[in-house]
Amino acid sequence: MTRPLVIAVDGPAASGKGTIASRLAAHYGLPFLDTGLLYRAVGVDMMSGGRDLSDARAAEAAARALTPDRLSDPSDLTTGDAGEAASRVAGIPGVRAALLELQQAFARQPGGAVLDGRDIGTVIAPDAPAKLFVTASPEVRARRRWMQLNERGDLITYEAMLADILRRDERDAGSGAAPMVQAPDAVVLDTTEMDIEAAFDAARRIVEAARTR
């Protein structure tokens, strides 16, 4: 029997991991979960309920109340504020624990799945046959995210975006129950000098090599 193709795509904010992961999912006909949306939904639900983002009990309750259909219209989850809120609640161990089973169930689907996030290859699916760690320089990541947000009318300066990316990296790396670390068996894909076509092509080759191992 062929092994389910679970593809774990981790990396920092705006590294290109989301686009690469969704393209891989389309290419292999696999279901795709952007796990950052789960943390974003917890942050947004906390803010709309008037909760303090550091209230660990309320955040854990918001995480436990999440169902996959909360992500069906992610338009309120992709704003800069939602990303900032997500980064804060993601450091709360009870939130990570509450979201664990949902993510692991998604990864266990019979044919496999593609998940992107920060701890997919280390915590959620440590046995995934294909693991990528997608990265790019902070300046390039800030420029990409800045262009995305500006296109949508979410006005922010490039300098503020870069500061935001650096702050987010520091928080994701240092705090919380699952700081962002690269799985030892993940293949690093640095997209600093790549456009999306080149990055997807490189990612596909990494997955093909992992499949034949």
Ligand code: DC
């Ligand atoms: O990838 P993103 O920008 O949508 O993620 C938003 C925040 O959620 C990010 O600051 C880190 C956190 N996150 C996490 O801790 N673990 C994940 N698997 C996914 C996201």
